[in-house]
Amino acid sequence: MKRWPVLLPVFALVAAGCRDSSAPLKEPISGFSDTEESESYNRATLYTYMDGGAEVYLEYGFSSLDVRRYARGSERYLVELYKMKDGESASAIYTYTRRTGKEAELLPGCLAGITPAEVQLARGTYYLVCRNEDPMAKRSPSLRELALQLAERLPGDCGVGDLFSRLPAERRVSGSEIALFGPIALNVRPWLASLGRAGFSRGWLATYTLPAGQVETLLAEYASPQEANRAVADYKKSEEPDVVAERREESVVLVRAPGVPRDDLGSLVSSLLSPPEWR
Amino acid sequence: MLKAGIEALGGLDPLSHMGKEVVLRGNYVAKQPYPVTTDPEFIVTVAGELRQAGFGRTTLFDSHGTYLMPNVLPEGTLRKLGVIERVKEVGVEVVTRDFLDPDEFHFVRSPKWQIQSRVGVYKLLHEAPVIISLPVVKRHGEARFTCALKMHFGSVSMADRMVAHKEGHGHRQDYFDQRVAHFADTTKPQLTIVDARALLARQGPAISAGSEVVRGVNRLILSGDMAAVDAYCSRLMARHDPTFSVEMIKGQLRHAASLGLGMPDLDRVKVVEIQA
Numbered sequence: 001m002k003r004w005p006v007l008l009p010v011f012a013l014v015a016a017g018c019r020d021s022s023a024p025l026k027e028p029i030s031g032f033s034d035t036e037e038s039e040s041y042n043r044a045t046l047y048t049y050m051d052g053g054a055e056v057y058l059e060y061g062f063s064s065l066d067v068r069r070y071a072r073g074s075e076r077y078l079v080e081l082y083k084m085k086d087g088e089s090a091s092a093i094y095t096y097t098r099r100t101g102k103e104a105e106l107l108p109g110c111l112a113g114i115t116p117a118e119v120q121l122a123r124g125t126y127y128l129v130c131r132n133e134d135p136m137a138k139r140s141p142s143l144r145e146l147a148l149q150l151a152e153r154l155p156g157d158c159g160v161g162d163l164f165s166r167l168p169a170e171r172r173v174s175g176s177e178i179a180l181f182g183p184i185a186l187n188v189r190p191w192l193a194s195l196g197r198a199g200f201s202r203g204w205l206a207t208y209t210l211p212a213g214q215v216e217t218l219l220a221e222y223a224s225p226q227e228a229n230r231a232v233a234d235y236k237k238s239e240e241p242d243v244v245a246e247r248r249e250e251s252v253v254l255v256r257a258p259g260v261p262r263d264d265l266g267s268l269v270s271s272l273l274s275p276p277e278w279r
Numbered sequence: 280m281l282k283a284g285i286e287a288l289g290g291l292d293p294l295s296h297m298g299k300e301v302v303l304r305g306n307y308v309a310k311q312p313y314p315v316t317t318d319p320e321f322i323v324t325v326a327g328e329l330r331q332a333g334f335g336r337t338t339l340f341d342s343h344g345t346y347l348m349p350n351v352l353p354e355g356t357l358r359k360l361g362v363i364e365r366v367k368e369v370g371v372e373v374v375t376r377d378f379l380d381p382d383e384f385h386f387v388r389s390p391k392w393q394i395q396s397r398v399g400v401y402k403l404l405h406e407a408p409v410i411i412s413l414p415v416v417k418r419h420g421e422a423r424f425t426c427a428l429k430m431h432f433g434s435v436s437m438a439d440r441m442v443a444h445k446e447g448h449g450h451r452q453d454y455f456d457q458r459v460a461h462f463a464d465t466t467k468p469q470l471t472i473v474d475a476r477a478l479l480a481r482q483g484p485a486i487s488a489g490s491e492v493v494r495g496v497n498r499l500i501l502s503g504d505m506a507a508v509d510a511y512c513s514r515l516m517a518r519h520d521p522t523f524s525v526e527m528i529k530g531q532l533r534h535a536a537s538l539g540l541g542m543p544d545l546d547r548v549k550v551v552e553i554q555a
């Protein structure tokens with residue numbers, strides 16, 4: 001008899017954990033039929049779902065993934081619901097995969113990345129991807145409807161919150177920002193190939209519109225000033241064309257500005273290297 | 280198109296002198312069709328050419344699972360994609376192996392490797408008289424690109440693959456790049472035939488958020504030189520994927536060249552382009 005008070009809270013915790021991770025995909029979706037058993041993955045098994053693709057999700061704070069497949073008529077849809085460790089991680093992985101100019105409001109106040117074969121968004125601690133199983137599919141209202149029904153079920157806020165508060169807002173192209181939560185994410189741009197990975201912790205990419213043209217910037221944080229210094233020194237050796245590289249303490253700024261005079265970049269570089277409270 | 284390419288290489292006779300049995304290696308990293316995985320119709324076409332060239336036995340080998348996990352069985356991906364049924368129709372045998380079973384591996388290392396840990400390569404590949412590799416051209420989260428060289432992560436034990444990912448994680452990209460070359464060195468296919476009718480751009484190696492399938496590329500690339508193949512295919516990718524440059528895999532190509540796996544400088548390679 002004395003065991004019950006100890007055991008019950010443990011069982012309650014386990015049950016709550018299970019319900020939380022699978023709830024948004026648990027109930028049927030109106031107008032769509034399930035076609036296969038659902039699948040679930042955790043940090044240890046994610047590679048079995050996406051061998052070679054898992055590392056970047058782990059870098060961004062992946063917790064678990066539920067996968068379900070749905071059908072309507074002849075169309076087949078794949079739904080991936082990623083539970084990330086917090087809302088910041090969910091927003092960050094969303095920015096890593098979205099494309100500039102491909103966002104639209106799915107729900108009031110909730111931007112989603114929408115292409116003909118895919119709808120993706122971040123809400124609360126979830127990152128949702130709905131995809132037509134045919135990657136060459138034409139735009140389908142059913143895919144958007146599926147994503148909408150699922151997005152409505154997710155708790156929490158949409159949007160990127162204050163993920164990019166480190167970046168100057170003036171002249172920044174909305175939707176161009178990408179949060180980089182680890183060194184693998186630096187593979188997102190070819191002009192970052194020569195940037196040192198050692199000690200890299202976080203980075204923020206964004207595009208700015210200057211009078212002479214558009215430039216893309218990276219603000220990167222390293223674990224120490226020495227590692228930041230080494231990263232800049234090595235990068236300068238690579239002689240990447242059209243890129244300015246500067247450092248202040250642990251922060252590194254790269255600005256890729258093809259066709260833009262270097263004199264025009266000074267204030268942007270300085271602004272990126274200044275903490276927001278100094279601006 | 281394939282026949283013209285084989286003829287341009289001088290035919291398959293040089294391979295048939297090495298043996299009459301061929302092992303084909305496809306890319307079956309996920310349960311998604313071409314261009315994520317090797318198209319079974321492409322295997323059927325290659326098998327037809329091999330049969331005409333006098334090869335007596337063709338086997339498709341893959342290892343992308345284990346009997347320890349019911350949802351990741353070694354033949355699971357091939358079965359789901361209909362590969363087994365389709366290639367058996369034309370007499371191609373299908374052999375799968377458990378990627379966690381140490382008895383399946385022969386452990387090797389080369390004095391040329393800077394990382395001296397032994398690597399478990401499948402016995403079946405180690406002992407095969409002729410291996411033909413059939414990669415697809417894709418972006419890859421950690422490797423940045425996968426084609427002829429990276430393909431051979433599927434030729435070695437899962438433990439070695441995991442260690443390469445763990446040790447090479449981000450900060451130590453050079454470790455990972457070295458292992459890409461080492462794993463290819465364990466297998467050294469005599470011929471690589473890349474089916475680049477389409478590419479998987481932006482995100483890979485499976486279709487995931489942000490991926491883009493680029494159709495209409497319409498190339499087959501044939502060579503015995505893995506480094507040259509990857510140099511060529513990475514240029515193709517750079518042409519179609521603005522988020523990629525050849526520079527992103529220069530480390531892999533440099534390590535491959537140092538092991539004698541080929542010549543990544545295409546100015547020093549005879550490239551014959553055929554319209555067929």
